Amino acid sequence: MSKQRYFFLILILGTLSALGPFSIDMYLPGFPAIAQDLHTTPAKVALSLSSFFVGVSAGQLLYGPLLDRFGRKKPLYVGLLLYVAASVGCYLCHSIDALVALRFLQAVGSCAATVAAVAMVRDLFPVQDAPKVFSLLTLVISVSPMLAPTIGSYMISAYGWQSVFLVLFLMAALMLLASIFWLPESYQPDPTYSLHPKPILTTFWSVLREPQFFTYALTGAMTFGGLLAYVSGSPLVFMDIFGVSEKTYGWIFALLSVGFIGSSQVNSWVLRYYRSEQIVLAAMACQSVIGLVFLVGTWQGWFGVVGTVVILFLFLCCLGYANPNASALSIAPFSKNAGSAAALMGATQMGVGALASFGVSVFNTRTAVPMVAIMAATALLALLIQLIGRRIVGQPVAASEEAGVLVH
Template sequence: MTKQKYFSLILILGSLSALGPFTIDMYLPGFPAIAKDLQTTPARVALSLSSYFIGISAGQLLYGPLLDRFGRKKPLYVGLALYIISSIACASIHSIDALIALRFFQAVGSCAAAVACMAMVRDLFPVTDTAKVFALLLLVVGLSPMLAPTVGGYVTAGFGWQGVFVTLALLGVALLLACLLWLPESYQPNPNLSLKPRPILTNFWRVLREPSFYTYTLTGALSFCGLFVYVADSPLVFMDIFGVDSKVYGWIFAFLSIGLIGASQVNSVLLRRFRSEQLVFGALCCQVAASVVFLLLTVNGLIGLYGTIALLFVFLCCLGFSSPNTAALSLAPFSQNAGSASSLMGAIRMGIGAMASAAVSVFNNHTAVPMVAIMMVTSVVALLILLVGRRYVAHTPATAEAAVAEPVH
């Protein structure tokens, strides 16, 4: 594979994986404007974020078998078309209930991009390189929280919150054209794969029974769920509690994303000396320590705006190490049904994230305590699952697959 082809693949796959996060982050500064326009509260607007997470979780289970049955690109095209239509519809609604419903369908469309991206990484690159590739993708994805809230704040100020959804529709069109023109098909359709419920569920069960999959998928999902909680509650924490405006909020969000991006790239360097399993364990230990300190300071009212930003920065740095490694370790055992495995991994991650983001809205008490408490609890549970589950992982998946997995050019 030439360097130019490698770069173009990373750019397109990274953009596909960033579509969902960009769709989430870009409309966050518009929460107050949406609430005012639709005569509701920011907490109710946050339910449209929870419905988006639910849509991603459910949609990923749908796309996995389709990607294995029809190849990667056809289901991707259908999903992007649904995303474009739903984005346009979101710009024309007049009630919060309609926004909540349409965000679900927008998510179902966008998650085709996420699942296809994960599966194509497993198709196109050797298993020993997947952690590095996921880290590179995270670099592209990391531009989303840097750019999306800032862009969203200015678009909302200039064109209203409806302009955000029009912009997202145009982004979907651009991605669809890029996939049509430059993205190769990485997997031959398998006409023998049944789309009946029983074989699909049997295949999912086969994936779930793999110790490496359930250990690292659950660990990654619970550790990463702190990001969902932060995204869901950050408009309340920064704009309502600390009183910053939408533009300043966008810059804070962009700054915090540097932790996630920077750590993911340091992770690529550390992989030359350490195994993914070691990096996941170290990152989780740091994440638990940071979240415990964060909760103690928040409960006792000993932390202000800058302290909150600092501890969130540390927390996101930990995710930059754990996320690409747990993803790579989860998918490493699978070559024939990577689509199903990646969709199941994504569904579990998004499902847990959706429940956590809904919980932070339910327990909202106009303080940062619910957000920080959920971040701490999920981090501790993730570490416990890793400590117990890795006893059942008989060998390093990457080592087992390296001899048989070859990249598809």
């Protein structure tokens, strides 16, 4: 494979991987504008984010078997077409209930791009190149939280919140064309692959029975729930409570993303000196303390904008250490069912994240307490799972250093 071809394939797969994160982050600065235009509240608008997380959770389990049964490209086409149609619907909708439903469909469509990109890395690149390619895809995904809300804030300020969904429509349409004309079919359809529920559920059950999997998958899911509680609640906290503009919120979100992204990259250096399970436990202990301080301080009114940004930065730094190590440890015991374990882990993370996001949105109140309380609760639950689960697991199967640097 030529260097030009190599780079071009990574570029296409990277943009496919980034579709989901862009769909989440780009419209966040528009929460107040959407609420005003659709005659509802920012908390109700956050339900459209929760429905997206539910769609992503379901879609990850859906597309794995379809990609093995029908090849990589046909399910990818169907998913992108669904995403394109849902984006048009979001652009045209005039009610919050319609937006919530369409965001669910948009999420199911985006999953095809994410899951297909991961599968095609395994198909198209040599085994020895896979860690490097996955690192490049991870970098693209990690950069999106810095770019998407900032771009979205300027788009919303200039052209209104509907313009975000027009941009997402154009992105997906271009990805569809690129996939049709420049992305090779990397896996031949397997007519013998069963899509019946029983064998699929049997495989998932064998994964769930592994103590190391459920200990670290639940730990990672709880930390991810804290992240998505922040993502759902931050538009209300910064724009509605503190009164910052859409553009300022976009820059704050980008700055806070540096904490999560930076610590996840430093994690590869820390792994030279400490084991993954040690890093997870230390990170969860620190995050629990930070979460409790954040909750008490918010309840007592100690923190303004600067104080809130600082403590959120510290909270997200802990997550950047915990999440990649927990993800790597949860799939480390599996050689045969690694794909099913990864899909189940991702679905668990998004499922817990959807519950956390929904928990933030149901409290229609002008205070940051619901967001902060859920963030603190997820950190404490993750720490409790670690303390109990470590006794059951004993000496865990080690996660590779390469796996440990990847943010799921």
